[in-house]
Amino acid sequence: MTPILNVEHLTRIHGKGCDRCLTSTGPEHDTNICPHCGSVVAVADASFQLHRGEVLGIMGESGSGKSSLVKMLYFDDQPTSGRATYDLDGQSHDLFSLNEAQQRRLRDTAMGMVYQNPSLGLNFDISAGGNIAERLLMSDELRYGVIREKARALLARTEVPPARMDELPRNFSGGMQQRVQIARALSTGAPLLFLDEVTTGLDLSVQARILDLIMELQEESGVSMLVVTHDLGVVRHLTTRTIVMKYGRIIESGLTDQILEDPQAAYTQQLVSSAL
Amino acid sequence: MFPTDTMAQGHEGAEYGFAFLDEDAKRELRRSIFKAVCIPGHQVPYASREMPIARGFGTGGMQVTLALLGPRDCVKVIDQGADDSVNAANIRAFFSLTCPGVSGTTLTEAASVIQTRHRIPELPLRNDQILVFQVPYPDPLVLVEPNAATRRRMHGRADYARLWVKLYEDMVAFDEITISHRYPTRINGHYIIDPSPIPRYDVPKLHQADCLYLFGAGREKRIYAVPPHTDAIPITFADVPFTVEEFIDRKTGKRHCCRRCGATDSFLDEFPDEDGNRVFQCSDAAYCDSRLMQQEAAE
Numbered sequence: 001m002t003p004i005l006n007v008e009h010l011t012r013i014h015g016k017g018c019d020r021c022l023t024s025t026g027p028e029h030d031t032n033i034c035p036h037c038g039s040v041v042a043v044a045d046a047s048f049q050l051h052r053g054e055v056l057g058i059m060g061e062s063g064s065g066k067s068s069l070v071k072m073l074y075f076d077d078q079p080t081s082g083r084a085t086y087d088l089d090g091q092s093h094d095l096f097s098l099n100e101a102q103q104r105r106l107r108d109t110a111m112g113m114v115y116q117n118p119s120l121g122l123n124f125d126i127s128a129g130g131n132i133a134e135r136l137l138m139s140d141e142l143r144y145g146v147i148r149e150k151a152r153a154l155l156a157r158t159e160v161p162p163a164r165m166d167e168l169p170r171n172f173s174g175g176m177q178q179r180v181q182i183a184r185a186l187s188t189g190a191p192l193l194f195l196d197e198v199t200t201g202l203d204l205s206v207q208a209r210i211l212d213l214i215m216e217l218q219e220e221s222g223v224s225m226l227v228v229t230h231d232l233g234v235v236r237h238l239t240t241r242t243i244v245m246k247y248g249r250i251i252e253s254g255l256t257d258q259i260l261e262d263p264q265a266a267y268t269q270q271l272v273s274s275a276l
Numbered sequence: 277m278f279p280t281d282t283m284a285q286g287h288e289g290a291e292y293g294f295a296f297l298d299e300d301a302k303r304e305l306r307r308s309i310f311k312a313v314c315i316p317g318h319q320v321p322y323a324s325r326e327m328p329i330a331r332g333f334g335t336g337g338m339q340v341t342l343a344l345l346g347p348r349d350c351v352k353v354i355d356q357g358a359d360d361s362v363n364a365a366n367i368r369a370f371f372s373l374t375c376p377g378v379s380g381t382t383l384t385e386a387a388s389v390i391q392t393r394h395r396i397p398e399l400p401l402r403n404d405q406i407l408v409f410q411v412p413y414p415d416p417l418v419l420v421e422p423n424a425a426t427r428r429r430m431h432g433r434a435d436y437a438r439l440w441v442k443l444y445e446d447m448v449a450f451d452e453i454t455i456s457h458r459y460p461t462r463i464n465g466h467y468i469i470d471p472s473p474i475p476r477y478d479v480p481k482l483h484q485a486d487c488l489y490l491f492g493a494g495r496e497k498r499i500y501a502v503p504p505h506t507d508a509i510p511i512t513f514a515d516v517p518f519t520v521e522e523f524i525d526r527k528t529g530k531r532h533c534c535r536r537c538g539a540t541d542s543f544l545d546e547f548p549d550e551d552g553n554r555v556f557q558c559s560d561a562a563y564c565d566s567r568l569m570q571q572e573a574a575e
Contacts, residue, residue, distance in 0.1 A: 144447055144514075
C-alpha cells in the first residue's frame with residue numbers, strides 16, 4: 001500500500017546558502033547556522049513516510065525544524081530542495097511542482113491545519129461559524145443552509161456550545177478557540193491533518209480533553225495526522241510512530257513505545273529522561 | 277469615436293488641446309481601456325493625471341470620458357440620476373469648455389457617452405452608447421484584505437471565499453444580505469468587481485447589456501470594464517436569491533410611485549417634502565422629465 005504522504009530529502013535553508021551549509025551544520029556540529037555563509041538550516045534532508053490512517057509524531061526541542069517541516073507541507077513556506085508526494089484517491093500529487101492554484105486547491109480541500117496559536121488559524125473578526133464557513137466556501141460549497149448545518153454539526157462535535165456559534169472567537173477561552181480550529185480543519189473531510197503544538201499553552205485538564213477529542217475523531221474518520229509537539233505526553237497519547245528532530249535533521253525514528261522506552265540517540269535519551 | 281486629429285484650434289482662452297488631456301495621456305488611457313475590455317472585470321492600472329478638480333470628485337470617470345470623446349460626440353453627465361446637480365453640471369461645463377464640437381445633452385437616448393455617478397439610467401442603453409462610471413473604490417476585496425499585493429494575487433486566483441464569508445456573516449446577523457450599494461458582482465465567471473456605488477436595483481442591468489460599461493477610478497488609478505453581452509452576476513448563495521429594492525408601501529402593500537410622473541417602474545429617491553411627509557420621486561431626472569412630456573403631449 002502506498003503511503004498517503006511521502007517526503008524525500010526535504011531541505012529548507014534561510015539565507016543565501018553555500019555548498020558547505022549541509023556538511024557543516026547538524027547535531028554533530030551542535031548548530032544549525034552555517035559558519036561559512038551564516039545561513040540558517042531549518043530542515044536538512046528530511047525523508048519520511050506517513051501511512052493511511054496513521055498518526056505520526058514529530059518531536060524535538062524548539063528550533064529543531066519540526067514546525068518548518070509541516071509549514072512546507074501545508075504550503076505556508078517553500079522548500080529549498082526536496083520533494084513530497086501526496087497520494088489522494090489513488091492519484092499522486094507532487095506537492096512542490098504544483099502551481100499556486102493547484103496548491104491552494106489541495107490545501108483548501110484535502111488538508112487541514114491546526115496551529116499552536118489560534119490567531120494564525122482563525123480569523124478573529126468573523127464568527128466561529130464564519131470561520132468554518134470560510135473553509136467550506138473555499139471548497140465551493142455555496143448553499144447557505146448546508147454551510148450553516150455543517151458548521152453547527154462540526155462545532156457540536158468538537159464540543160463548542162452551538163449557542164456560541166455566532167460569537168467572535170476572540171471572546172472564547174484558549175481551549176475553545178483550539179476546538180474551533182479543529183472543527184475548521186475537519187470541515188472539508190480532508191484525509192490529512194497537520195497538528196502543530198495543539199495543546200501547548202493550555203491547562204492540563206483542557207489539554208487532556210483536546211487530546212481525547214483528537215483521538216476520537218481519528219478513530220471515527222481514520223484521518224492521517226502529522227502531530228508536531230515537544231510534549232512527550234502528547235506523543236505517548238496520540239502517536240503510533242515518532243520521528244525525533246534536532247538542528248533540522250531527523251536523528252531517530254521508530255515506534256513511539258520503542259523510542260520512549262529505549263531511545264538510541266543521545267539527544268533522544270536526554271529528551272526522554274528530562275521529562276518531569 | 278477616437279479622432280486622429282484632435283488638436284482643437286481657435287478655442288478662445290484655452291491653452292489646452294482637445295479634451296484637456298495631452299495626446300500621450302489619452303493614448304495611455306485608451307490602451308488601458310482596451311485592455312480592460314479584453315479582460316472583463318480586471319482592474320487595469322493607469323497613470324491617473326491631475327485634473328482641475330480634486331480626486332474623489334469623478335476624476336477617474338472624467339479621464340475615461342475625455343479619452344473617448346471626439347468632436348461629433350454627444351455627452352450626458354449625471355450624478356445620482358440627476359443632470360443638474362453640482363458635480364454633474366460642472367463636469368458637463370468642463371467638457372463643453374475643453375471639447376469644442378462635443379454637444380451636451382440631458383436626454384439619455386441622444387447621448388453617445390454618458391458619465392455617471394451612482395446610477396445607471398432607466399432607459400436601456402444601446403450598443404452605440406458607452407456608460408462611464410466614476411468609481412471611488414475599485415477593489416471589492418479591500419473590505420477583507422488590507423494588503424494590495426495580496427489582493428491582486430487573490431483576484432488572479434479568483435480567491436473570493438472571504439467575500440462570501442461577509443455575506444454569511446450578514447445572513448447570520450440580519451437574515452438577509454444587507455449590502456445596499458457597491459454590490460460585488462462576478463464578471464464573465466472570474467473577476468469580481470465593485471460596480472461603483474450603484475444601488476442593487478441597477479446591478480442586473482450590467483448583465484448581458486447591449487452597451488459598454490467602463491469604470492474609472494481616479495484616486496485609486498484603475499480602469500475596468502463590463503463589455504457588451506457579458507455575464508455579470510451579483511454574488512450570493514445558491515439558496516439565497518439576489519433581490520433588488522422594491523419600494524413597497526407597507527401600508528397598502530403596493531409599490532410607491534413617483535410623485536411627479538407617476539412611474540412605478542423606476543428607482544425612487546425617498547425624501548421629506550416641505551411639510552415633512554415622506555415622498556418618492558424618480559432618481560433618473562431625464563426619465564421622469566420625458567415621461568412628463570409624453571403625458572403633456574397626450575393631453
